[in-house]
Amino acid sequence: MPEDQPTRILVFGDRVRDEYILPLARRGGYGENEGINEDWKNHDQWIPMSRDGGVQMTADMLRWFFAEDEVVVAKIRTETPALKSLARLGDCKLCKDTGRPDSFRTAQVASKNVPENLKLRVERFEGYYGNARETLRSEILIELDLPPEQPDAIVINDAGTDLRQSAGDHPNAFLSAMNGLPENSGTDVILKMHLPLAEKLAWTAFRDAAGRARTRVVIVGASDLRLHYSGETTQAGAPIARCPSWDRVVEDLRAGVAARHGLLKTLVEGSDALIVLFDVEGAAILEGTSPDALKITLVFDPMRAEGEMAHLLPGDMVGKMNCFLASFTNTYLRPPDEKRETLLAAAVTDAIIDARLYAESCFTVETDSEGKLQPGYPAVRSLRQDYEAQLQGTPEGHALPVYVQLSPKLSAPCDETGNKTSRPQHPPVQLLADAVEETRAPGESEKTFEQLAHKIVSEGIEKTLKNLPHGRFGDLWTVDREEIEGLRAVNTLIQSYLDDQSDSKPLSIAVFGPPGAGKSFGVKQLVDKDKTPVLEFNLSQVGEEQLPGFFHMIRDCNLENKTPLCFFDEFDSRNLSLLKNFLAPMQDGQFLEGQTLRPVGRGIFVFAGGTCDTLDEFEFGLGNQPFPQDTKGPEEKSGLEDFEAARKLAKETKKADFISRLRGSYDVKGPNPRNGHDRAYFLRRAILLRRLLERHLDGIISQADKRASIEPELLTALIGVEEYRHGSRSMELLVRALARGHAGASVGRSDLPIDGQIGMLVGLESWRKLLAGPAG
Template structure:
């Protein structure tokens, strides 16, 4: 801590609001007491009741309360603002949550009755109802106890409200202090400013941007506010795409460019899952990504009921507490602040009389450390890593960036080989824990295209299941080599307890049998379930069956004889059997379809980019209704499998196939040869020569299916404690599934 044991002095400025919360209590049912008793029922006892909470901690006062968590290291000065009353009031409705005691996280909302015990209430915001009032146009006066205060840190919580309109004169403490930092003097303070919409406007921004001689100016904004201002940052497909989009938007001159040019460090929050620290200038930005390698933006929020007010205030307080010396990197401090806001977002309010008590982040951190110390590799506990992508890469690859850190002196293929060996021997969970990856129940993937595709399909499926008013099927196509795991991948996106899985192999069917398949789907609907319907090899039989799915996909109807019948709800998954990518099935879709980029003046920026494919469907394709089929799909997914993908000349080699292959091999070892895995360390006893053969030297004729059959054949015979080349089947048998290189 700077200055030895001296607490750092922090002056906090910000906007005030008043927050009101309503908790609805359901009546217990019936009359409170019989008419025949001595305590007859009162009318009000037979209706729902409610409780109202107006906590003192709202707006900048909430930020002050959160900074108070760190009183051992921070001395917080909270200026006085007049007029004393906040002009803006927010209203939200609360819900009581069930809690998973093993993780401490809320799992779902539950009803609250009038006889509930307040001390057991765990409350989260169920619905935000909006604001009452509007910011006063009057200037406000800000004073601090000591006019000559020289703080170590100035924290600004700018919510686009009254602070932007404060009186700009020498009598205003905020303006006076910021003006002092605009001039050279000894011991300048660091400034940390959290800014909301509208960005780069108002007096607070003017004073922040003008404080050129501050020790450091850190600006914190949310990615959604940048998106609102026109920055084209994709939402939650992959961290690679987010870094690429942010970099391209900055160099294209969007609003983020001004924010970066007028600050020393621009911190962009992607909710509680990640943050980007951007330094330099807009023409040549340096980006560092601090993220949970397993989670995508807003994924935590989607898993939890409701939300917590104050996540960004919590991030601000934790960042100020962890703020390093001016010339030091912010990466570690941002990681600590992300963890604090993540734990806060996963927690809940407590009912305290007529008040709400916020969770204490220091206490949450202690509980988190205990759970993390006991957690097994791959457990779902919050962790953050720092990734600094290479500037000279044609496309961002955070995976390549992070694996290069394993052995920086090695070339790229060597690093991937070594990482693949470790996955086979040490386990998927242990090795991938600190690498960017996607996890979908039992499916782990490190391939960017697969991660983006799986997350996109996951969102489509969850949205469809939640919207019970939709009566027509959701249609998705899945492509990949034989044995790539198409069926397995899609099944990991649903719970089989809630979504029954129906599988139909169309390579052995004709149009006469299709109505029977649709009746099976109707039967599942009659049981109150929405089925996942897996139509395997839908493009077999020369794609002649495709046209029979058009009416069920579009109208939810199928023909049986002369009658049209409703098929009901369902998730239709069409798995390709003759082609391995959607781009091969539908030539009009480019391999990397992206929207055209335009500069702020509307000029096309895609002159030097490869033009989208101009190919059209053949007459035969049109006869088979392929364009109509594709137009009815809500999404598609390409699964790559364990072998390297054939890429266009000059494209980056597919080194990631070594990791895809290693994951499949390890999973099959765990399934068929658990006897060679140590119970405590989870290390597989397998000879290095066999590891290299499985991982590097062989090509698998039938993808993941071949990997499984080879390892299953090695599991026959007496139980083994180690595995080597001598356990392989004879060459003639092995040649069924492996091409020996």
Template sequence: MALSTAPNVIIDVVGSATTEWLNYPPKNDSKDEHYGPNRETCVTKVHGGAMLLAELIKNLSGLASNYDGVVKGPDEIESLANISGPEEIESLANISKFRHVQVTLIKDPDHRSKDDAKGCFRVDKTSEINELSKFVTESKLFLKQCQNEEIGEEMTKILVISESQGRNNGQLDKIELRKKYKKIIYSVFPSYGNEPNYLEGIEKFLESLKPSIPELIVVVDAKDLRIQGLKISRQLSWERTVTDLVQNLKCHKSLRRILSFPHVVITFNCDGAIYFNKNMENLKLYFDPRSAEGDFSWLYNETMTGLPSAFVAGLATNLRMENDMEKVIDSGIPLGIKAARELLRKGFQYPDGDSTNANGYPTPEYCKISIDPNDTKDNITGIPIDPKVADSNDWTILAVRSQQQSSQQPADNPQEHIAEKIVKYGWDELKDVPVAKFGNLVTADRQEIEGYRVVANLVSGYLSKDRTKPLSIAVFGYPGSGKSFGVKEVIMETSKKKSKLEILELNLSQFTDFQDLVSAFHSIRDITLSDKTPLVLFDEFDSESKTGTNWLRYFLAPMQDGRFIDNGVRHPLGAAVFIFIGGRFNNFGDFKNYCKSDPASKAPDFESRLNGFVNVLGLNLRKKPKNRHDNSDHSIHNRAVLIRRAFVLRSMLMGCEEKLFKDGKILQIDDGVLRAFLEVTKYRHGARSVEKILEMSSLSNQERFTYTELPSKDQLALHVDSDEFTNLLKSTAISVDECGKTKTISFWSKMKKKRTL
């Protein structure tokens, strides 16, 4: 690359140089000269591996201001003209210096996102054509050539190694790095199988660098760590992901050696990454607060080649900007995730004005993403986490954020401060906290998020295949906690594009005998025969009939075999989703204890047939903590309840009177009223009590919710402790103004000011 002046940065990219052969459907009426032998597909080639990585680094580096540098990667020197059929491709691959991969493309059948490009191709499947035996030699020759170049002392030389998992077998360590690189990224891309000596090549490479080891970042993929046996949960919560990594990595016989590497980045699809340094002294999570692992790729039909290269390119782009490696990583990881997302959004597309070929990767401008910090298209946030905190099973990102905010802006209760902001300004105030949204259900509680995502994962997997017996899930929670609403929203949102569901709600407390249940099973079967999947909610499944009938025993055969008996005749139910909503037990633990204490009820057999369960958080506070730093179970519960109350209260107020919301968003409400709703200890009937208090309030055509709009004390007593509620109205409160600042104000001083006016 010729420059008018000497460059200040040189980035050498070495490793698995890949040629990807794309099989893609031609445009209508196309006379594409690259038709395959069956004349139904076209064939073209694109760069992959180290060649693609070098191109992406060039593209992304061009975004940086005052950047004067050179990016060098392996060049394609093979003649690839007149290659169309699979035999010619395979013949070339067998004598090639590069790795060859076949990629089958299909037209994107289902755009799930509203902002993506139309008319692109997605990856259907990939397969390797040749075994790699020569690319290591080619990499070594290229690297020696790079080192023979004369460079000035003022230059920064960076090495990026792109290795397909286990393929190099540590051969690069035999290269004498005579001109030492100041910074090195060693990226291990996902492989097609289980490589037994996954980290051995990296360890040998580290040994070869001694005694002077440069700043080294090792990038690995969570998928490969799981293949190697590391137990990391997927698509539950980011807290669970971090805890699984911290708890299991140090115990893993072979993978724990990764703790000895200077800097490690573990990627989780296009949704997040975890960074830690040697011995995990520092740990930081980077994530999209609105996505779980895999959510973003699901929007674009899962697959796109080159995503790991895009991430590493974003990370490498920042290497020349800072001497502090942790600062480089802190800014580079979000950029890498954004680059991978941009590549996935665009997919494979025809170049403009050319209908005879498929553009292998998006043209360079598609890979150029904005590095403007104010760009909010992809909100990737980072949070440092104490490894000791992450080693526990009940920590939350919300609590960590609250503690950080309280240290900067002291308040009586940091969680209350956040709850007030949610009620006044909406749940977007939790922009740096994980929030799960399923249809009209929004929750920021870790326990609920994990429970609902278990349901979503179960339902998604169940509906993706043909089934002959029901999926069975139990839901527990206090009366009025929104059990039915929550689980319906999750399942209906998850089932979109997968199956037509028809909801059937049955309350077993209204059933008299077994024949009522048989009639219900026939109704379920009728829905199945109409080519729909029944979503059946058995409310109060743990109740008994008026005659003392225990229903659990009658569900055993339908749950196990997908059949029921009517007058001695067995009838198939077919595929269905059974949701068992508890009435007697407020959580699964209580139900489990009941199963142990009463085996004659067949409860243990019923429990064994469940595919999963959810505990829905209620709205009632427990014993108040002595101080705001209390980490007892009661305090942790109360913090979660405050946030849940905030979500419920704002949602219900939005349905009461639109004039209460300034500019359609900012709720106008007295601080004392808001404090009373958030801090009263108990709602007698859960969310139904909140709803009834609002219905009894005089809010019609009101532009502000004050204490005068509330119902009388006697009416309040139907749903709360009216003395406690009114005392909270009069107490000193923390007010959050429109700039997000807090101030202390007394109810009585406010009333005195009104009377003076």
């Protein structure tokens, strides 16, 4: 619909009155014109503010994009007062580099009692009062001066109170509008729904508009979708993981639709499109009324997981979903050029960016028509214009949100299952592979992973990966799904532990990977080294008598009110002889010195494996693992002996007790392929290689466009060699050797050391073949 053509939007929803208090700190002392009569100014104060939320907030935000008379809001008349919410506001300091809120600061009493230039966010939600569902009056009148023309859209904000409690035996403009839609009308119906989901009037009227509404779009939050609810109907919540990776999210959504009972299936079958919001980091669009016809489109920030921005920013903003709803409606009703089949994804992309910018901004203070103070919403259109202008001139690695649209290949239809405890088995989602495939231009070879790896080294990590699923943890970048999930899980454990000062015992985590995989580097990126000192202990070089000294070092950090990150390298060396010495510190926070038990204090214990590449390898010899059969030959008999030896060692060293005290673990893959299906190792190598070039050969990287000048044959060999004998250590030694040999602004084969030295680091036959190039 052209922007100059009038639009008619009917808005229905629930009443909410949002009330706020802003605490102000006393100024102290007396000014020249102040005396004892104004002593009240020298006491802590607070400013009350309020504004209509709920359906009125929806309408106010729609008017960011549409004219005043284009948005018609239904009136609800009932004797029951509106639901009220209460929140405590705080004044924010803005970061000089990003312009985003950085931290709360103390707002002080001003001479006019209202401080100026306030940047407000919700510091704490205090809850709701009034209008409990069980006290609602049955006589709820919904009134609306219905325009003569058919509306272009009906927008519904169903928060679970007035609207769904209304009935058809009283004047109800909502039912009149929904039931009055003719067959195949051009009206879109957009429903934003909160708990409890998919029940009562708003949902049934929306669901029954099939065949009359042009499109029925329902928007829900992932947090609501996860909850099991027993109300009018019993709905099993969708078991969607809290975004350890976007691949896992897609798999969980697909499994939820396949389940015989549950909210996801109900919502998908009752709508033309279901939009699931993962806070402001992503959204999934589910289309198709049956599992075998399901299409999932993901719009996501490839660098962030659900809820990450909420942890990075102080406080919160009221109205993020309303902002999403308003922006989505604008693009969906007035698309620029998108075809109908791509319109949903385009509207969701616009809406999630606007909601993100809104979530990263602040309220101001305004005066309403009655002269009362109210919070002022940030001007989202201005935020969007600033964002687009910054996006053009911001260097790579910027913190501005960049969202990607991706429709994963669901290679097998979902199978229904009546067993609620079992998860349907499907081929794993490969978002990275799908995204890489989309980057391939017509006529390019199928070696897209290798080509992308070349681009990472030549053009930079930030520029190349910004549109691909990846994880970034400090200076560590990874594209491997399992590493992303493992690091995010461990990061959540660490941050929760650091936030909870009441936990007086150490947090224990294990990290496994081949030698040189970068186990210590990855974990160190998860903490602020200024606040969390790093202590490193190599257990392959010590005996039991030296461990108390290590624990005393940890105690010393606690005495300085700091929680250390304690990295115990090669903990599985020395035939696991030291494991039992960590059981008491891990479990009880105590260690034995002589005959005395002493407290070790808080600490993040990271146990890095030196002999096992994975947790599964370390667990060999435990549990109910079946014995290899010894009746088929000597190979099986040898396996039996190995298992029996491992089981005996596990009992002697109390391996099972050690593992039971771990709260988390993850496996690092390193720069070599793990198996024949591991294509991501090209990208893991490329990321590491680019970082090594920036550290040791920065002279070959252009300051203007950040391109690295490296001979193509050399780059092909560095990326594609069959094996680095000692993982990342071999890669770094090879780059260091190139740095010693090169002179000038580029590096090539002539800068390499002799073959004897190279052969200590890589598989020499594979290296020579790649280095020779196609002609060789």
